[in-house]
Amino acid sequence: MANLSEQKRFEPSQAxxxxxxxxxxxxxxxxxxxxTAAQNYSIAIPPPNVTGALxxxxxxxGSIQDVLIRYHRMRGTNTEWILGTDHxxxxxxTQVEKRLVEEGSSRxxxxxxxxxxxxxxWRREYGGTIIEQFARLGASCDYGRERFxxxxxxxxxxxxxxxxxxxxxxxxxxxxxxxxxxxxxSAISDLEVEEREVTDTLYSxxxxxxxxxxxxxVATVRPETMLxxxxxxxxxxxxxxxxxxxxxxIVPLTGREVExxxxxxxxxxxxxxxxxxxxxxxxxxxxxGRRHGLEELTAIGEDGRMxxxxxxxxxxxxxxxxxxxxxxxxxxxxxxxxxxxxxxxxFSHRSGERIEPLISLQWFMRMDELAPPAIDAVRDGRVRxxxxxxxxxxxxxxxxxxxxxxxxxxxxxxxxxxxxxxxETWVGMGEPExxxxxxxxxxxxxxxxxxxxxxxxxxWPDQTPEMKAFYxxxxxxxxxxxxxxxxxxxxxxxxxxxxxxxxxxxYVHPVIQAPDGxxxxxxxxxxxDPIDEIDAHGADAVRFGLLAMASTQDVRYSRERVEQGExxxxxxxxxxxxxxxxxxxGAPAELPPAESMSVEDRWICSRLQRVVQETGERxxxxxxxxxxxxLYDFVYGELCDWYLxxxxxxxxxxxxxxxxxxxxxxxxAMAHPFIPFVTEELWxxxxxxxxxxxGAAWPQVDDAxxxxxxxxxxxxxIGAVTELRxxxxxxxxxxxxVLGAKIxxxxxxxxxxxxxxxxxxxxxxxxGEVTAAIPVPxxxxxxxxxxxxxxxxxxxEMTERRRRLEGEIARAEGKLxxxxxxxxxxxxxxxxxxxKLERLRDELAAL
RNA sequence: GGGCGCGUAGCUCAGCGGGAGAGCGCUCGCUUCACACGCGAGAGGUCGCAGGUUCGAACCCUGCCGCGCCCACCA
Numbered sequence: 020m021a022n023l024s025e026q027k028r029f030e031p032s033q034a035x036x037x038x039x040x041x042x043x044x045x046x047x048x049x050x051x052x053x054x055t056a057a058q059n060y061s062i063a064i065p066p067p068n069v070t071g072a073l074x075x076x077x078x079x080x081g082s083i084q085d086v087l088i089r090y091h092r093m094r095g096t097n098t099e100w101i102l103g104t105d106h107x108x109x110x111x112x113t114q115v116e117k118r119l120v121e122e123g124s125s126r127x128x129x130x131x132x133x134x135x136x137x138x139x140x141w142r143r144e145y146g147g148t149i150i151e152q153f154a155r156l157g158a159s160c161d162y163g164r165e166r167f168x169x170x171x172x173x174x175x176x177x178x179x180x181x182x183x184x185x186x187x188x189x190x191x192x193x194x195x196x197x198x199x200x201x202x203x204x205s206a207i208s209d210l211e212v213e214e215r216e217v218t219d220t221l222y223s224x225x226x227x228x229x230x231x232x233x234x235x236x237v238a239t240v241r242p243e244t245m246l247x248x249x250x251x252x253x254x255x256x257x258x259x260x261x262x263x264x265x266x267x268x269i270v271p272l273t274g275r276e277v278e279x280x281x282x283x284x285x286x287x288x289x290x291x292x293x294x295x296x297x298x299x300x301x302x303x304x305x306x307x308g309r310r311h312g313l314e315e316l317t318a319i320g321e322d323g324r325m326x327x328x329x330x331x332x333x334x335x336x337x338x339x340x341x342x343x344x345x346x347x348x349x350x351x352x353x354x355x356x357x358x359x360x361x362x363x364x365x366f367s368h369r370s371g372e373r374i375e376p377l378i379s380l381q382w383f384m385r386m387d388e389l390a391p392p393a394i395d396a397v398r399d400g401r402v403r404x405x406x407x408x409x410x411x412x413x414x415x416x417x418x419x420x421x422x423x424x425x426x427x428x429x430x431x432x433x434x435x436x437x438x439x440x441x442x443e444t445w446v447g448m449g450e451p452e453x454x455x456x457x458x459x460x461x462x463x464x465x466x467x468x469x470x471x472x473x474x475x476x477x478x479w480p481d482q483t484p485e486m487k488a489f490y491x492x493x494x495x496x497x498x499x500x501x502x503x504x505x506x507x508x509x510x511x512x513x514x515x516x517x518x519x520x521x522x523x524x525x526y527v528h529p530v531i532q533a534p535d536g537x538x539x540x541x542x543x544x545x546x547x548d549p550i551d552e553i554d555a556h557g558a559d560a561v562r563f564g565l566l567a568m569a570s571t572q573d574v575r576y577s578r579e580r581v582e583q584g585e586x587x588x589x590x591x592x593x594x595x596x597x598x599x600x601x602x603x604x605g606a607p608a609e610l611p612p613a614e615s616m617s618v619e620d621r622w623i624c625s626r627l628q629r630v631v632q633e634t635g636e637r638x639x640x641x642x643x644x645x646x647x648x649x650l651y652d653f654v655y656g657e658l659c660d661w662y663l664x665x666x667x668x669x670x671x672x673x674x675x676x677x678x679x680x681x682x683x684x685x686x687x688a689m690a691h692p693f694i695p696f697v698t699e700e701l702w703x704x705x706x707x708x709x710x711x712x713x714g715a716a717w718p719q720v721d722d723a724x725x726x727x728x729x730x731x732x733x734x735x736x737i738g739a740v741t742e743l744r745x746x747x748x749x750x751x752x753x754x755x756x757v758l759g760a761k762i763x764x765x766x767x768x769x770x771x772x773x774x775x776x777x778x779x780x781x782x783x784x785x786x787g788e789v790t791a792a793i794p795v796p797x798x799x800x801x802x803x804x805x806x807x808x809x810x811x812x813x814x815x816e817m818t819e820r821r822r823r824l825e826g827e828i829a830r831a832e833g834k835l836x837x838x839x840x841x842x843x844x845x846x847x848x849x850x851x852x853x854x855k856l857e858r859l860r861d862e863l864a865a866l
Numbered sequence: 867g868g869g870c871g872c873g874u875a876g877c878u879c880a881g882c883g884g885g886a887g888a889g890c891g892c893u894c895g896c897u898u899c900a901c902a903c904g905c906g907a908g909a910g911g912u913c914g915c916a917g918g919u920u921c922g923a924a925c926c927c928u929g930c931c932g933c934g935c936c937c938a939c940c941a
Contacts, residue, residue, distance in 0.1 A: 744906060
């Protein structure tokens with residue numbers, strides 16, 4: 020460590036890499052796979068995308084998890100933070116494809132095997148980046164046990180789960196309506212779809228009756244899909260159409276005759292009351308079609324272009340086809356109305372393209388048997404969600420869960436363990452015996468493998484020592500947006516395959532928004548790179564800042580909070596310097612017995628006990644913001660502003676040295692989970708420490724050191740000094756000027772020396788006319804200031820004081836005169852109010 | 867359309883039934899022998915609006931206004 024007497028602040032850039040290395044070498048981050056999960060503490064990190072870069076959410080979540088991990092490790096628990104990355108199917112494939120296009124190549128040009136090999140290369144080159152970025156934060160993950168959702172063991176777990184679920188019929192293949200993403204050319208799940216507000220045109224189109232006896236007018240925003248219409252539907256109770264049900268109409272442009280059917284889904288008060296039914300291209304129509312056994316036609320292909328069914332429109336894009344269809348209808352005089360129509364439309368979360376609902380042959384997973392146990396686990400408290408309000412979102416979603424489309428038409432991911440040969444289908448851990456088997460081309464939705472994360476990372480399906488030691492994990496800390504995508508699915512899979520919940524607590528952390536309140540996003544240009552912030556302010560500062568921001572709600576990124584953290588690190592550094600440069604060498608490692616300690620020593624120890632206790636409780640209650648501020652307040656307020664100042668008048672003997680060192684060591688240990696680097700650095704220079712702080716014990720709370728008497732006395736001293744300083748400042752007394760004083764307060768009697776020194780007063784100099792009498796706890800202090808005081812300012816100050824006191828007295832009197840208050844409020848409160856009134860009157864009299 | 871949350875000092879946020887708080891910013895003062903990335907002292911708020919409950923409301927209830935997020939199959 021650099022020379023303490025010269026360095027005036029902690030230098031993160033030179034200290035952090037060195038300290039991180041020491042931590043890594045120590046092996047402290049690696050927990051032996053011994054003991055049981057009940058004894059041990061473990062967290063599985065939400066695996067970041069392997070191609071990703073650290074964003075603010077990661078930084079916040081990393082800070083939160085590291086506080087928990089470091090705290091429990093210091094508590095002496097065998098603690099493991101399971102690390103790894105996610106192969107992130109679509110995101111990664113897109114990124115590599117983009118690179119290929121830049122090179123003038125393409126996925127198709129390369130072919131599947133070469134492409135996948137190319138992605139692995141990419142992963143080898145860039146996959147370590149985000150892990151290194153986590154390390155910059157000081158995250159104490161087990162870097163030696165890093166897992167990847169596509170590594171060999173993991174793949175085995177995925178296959179096992181797939182095969183088991185297939186065997187029991189929960190996984191099946193079906194022609195079904197899916198969200199087709201023309202951007203990634205793949206089906207995606209409901210959760211990957213986002214609704215956006217769009218203004219389309221609502222067209223009213225006349226469908227002539229087949230017998231020539233009139234027409235039915237339907238309303239649609241997608242006229243091009245009429246080419247695949249197979250019915251027109253009306254509400255059975257709609258009298259306007261009562262005679263029509265069962266009759267046939269002609270779908271214009273196609274000449275196809277379809278039936279008018281009755282279905283409750285159709286609203287009578289919307290549009291024209293008649294609905295064209297396109298089972299092939301609309302999710303609702305699909306449901307209606309299945310209910311009525313309608314034919315499912317396809318006019319739009321997976322390439323987003325019209326199929327042969329579209330006749331003259333075949334080959335056009337959907338948008339082009341819409342225009343042409345409308346023109347053709349207009350030409351035939353069948354277009355009855357067009358009006359602008361704002362509504363919400365599904366878009367792909369990944370590619371940003373408009374979803375094309377299509378019927379397609381996909382693999383699905385039934386959720387109706389997996390969901391109820393996962394609901395129960397939260398209801399009966401085996402999984403606790405914090406904050407509690409999120410639990411309802413979780414259960415609501417699970418209660419309305421629908422089949423999950425798990426196949427993706429991608430190349431990067433877990434290829435389904437399914438083989439076909441003619442009409443035969445084989446599902447198993449490996450390729451079947453015999454010739455001619457062809458493996459399914461599709462891969463699994465990335466979230467399918469992520470759902471196994473807490474146990475697949477520990478060697479499941481084998482009963483490994485790691486499984487025994489760390490499963491179930493303790494806490495899962497994550498952002499709100501993946502409560503369904505990931506958390507709920509982990510609970511379901513965990514219960515189904517291990518028989519146990521994957522974690523006992525879910526902490527849903529806030530979202531950090533951009534300073535202007537918008538979403539932090541790269542595309543909006545609103546992102547702030549945590550690594551830049553670490554470079555500028557240090558990892559401790561960023562951690563503290565993020566934790567301080569992380570109250571229960573969403574919050575705008577506040578650079579000030581980070582700077583507050585930076586200031587805390589500097590403050591702690593300088594306070595430590597003060598202690599370390601002044602203590603006597605060879606001071607005892609033990610705290611002196613309370614009987615031989617001065618009142619301020621007993622006070623700071625007492626306060627320290629309380630803050631240690633509180634900090635631990637707040638960490639365990641996931642109240643990180645309160646914990647961080649509590650720590651800050653203690654260090655700045657009680658420790659530096661008061662205790663160290665009080666101590667300055669004293670000789671640094673062995674006892675004081677021992678006390679100072681004890682207080683320093685305890686403070687460093689307590690602060691370590693929040694600001695690990697600076698505390699580790701200082702720990703190294705502090706006598707009486709051994710080894711790394713990261714491996715040291717969390718401070719023992721010792722009730723015997725609680726000292727209400729000392730707390731009351733020092734409270735009085737602080738109160739008096741504050742009053743005196745305030746008076747000095749408003750009376751414009753030069754800060755360095757020592758004034759004469761006479762203390763008249765029994766409460767301050769034993770501690771008069773401290774009061775005098777901190778307020779720059781001197782009892783021997785008390786002579787001449789009394790300039791002011793300052794009310795202090797327990798009495799007054801008279802001051803003789805001679806001409807050192809600005810009399811006018813002093814008089815103004817006194818008048819102002821009197822005015823304020825009179826106001827407060829009036830208020831207290833009013834309150835006590837209110838019979839409702841004296842008779843109904845708790846007696847101790849009324850008593851306190853009476854005492855207060857008396858005290859205020861005394862103070863006024865003293866003035 | 868439903869659900870959740872938020873509107874408190876110039877800014878970002880705590881507080882959630884008994885005398886309005888923090889950080890930053892602002893003003894005044896201070897080279898006080900750890901720290902000027904510091905220290906001390908201040909200014910600044912009808913706690914979104916309107917009702918209600920209560921002896922007492924920023925805090926509980928109702929309504930309204932504004933903002934955000936999530937869920938949802940009216941073409």
